[in-house]
Amino acid sequence: MVSRENITREALSDLEAQRAQNLAVEKERRAEASQRSAAVAALLERRKQLFFTGMRSAFASPGQARAISENMQREVEQINAQLRVELEACGLPKDYLQPVSRCPLCRDTGYVGEPIREQCVCLKRAILHKLYQNDGLQGLERENFDTFDENIFPDTPIEGKRNTQRGYIRKIRGICETYADGFSAGEGRGLLLCGTTGLGKTFLMHCIAQRVLERGFSVVVISAYRLTERMRRFQFSGEGEDQVQDMIACDLLCIDDLGSEPMIRGVTVSALYHILNERRNANRALVVTTNCDSDGLYEKYDDRIGARLCDAGRMQILQFVGEDVRRHLKQ
């Protein structure tokens, strides 16, 4: 994924382009209104002259600048009132010559607030939107805690269990949301989401990733399959070093469907161990979904990886239960 700093810079330069476009639209509108109505044209010209003479006399006698400016303000308001009348008279909306901006809060500057300047919601949203365009993060705009619907999970008791599938998923969702809301970089606490296909593991992992990303941390979401692919490519050709670095250095790494990747001799296990180990040494967190249970993970990989994934001191294991809701929905 691309760094947040670069993305922010890009979003700010988009806003700059937007402001230039706003000015062009304003100019076009003045020209159009002037063409329609000679009265409008005359008022605009008077307003312009007023600014020039006002500014000139304020420079000439600085002691009276304040009075001059107040006078000017009053006259401009009168002209603007007449403009509104004339605009309507020639069939245009009365606010047609108001300053143009896409965001009414920050007027497309990206910042609000005095004296503490803060990013405007429009800038925050633009940054997130750009982040979501990144590899692996594309699903997050659709799959998040707001769109998570526990009602698709059956509310009938599961044999041998105390709760229904919906009851379990509600509980797990609560744990995931608390985790995401309390996430902090460098704490190294993670989640292992275990269970068979179609129980909502990947969806909830996306929810966590989205929330953590929104809170300003760097997140990489990648399937175990692609992780293996990237590591294999890097190992053999040295390509994709940045991506490998991101997987190691991001605040939160989310690995989807661990156990489904091809077992390539000399690649899969060592690559996975390398990433897990580097992250563990730096106390960086991990969220993993897998169809395997903890015994399965020890069997499939080796003790070193099994121990890192199932380390009770760092990883909370969430066991998903019930039936495949995707199959359930089709029936």
Ligand SMILES: [Zn+2]
């Ligand atoms: Zn704004």
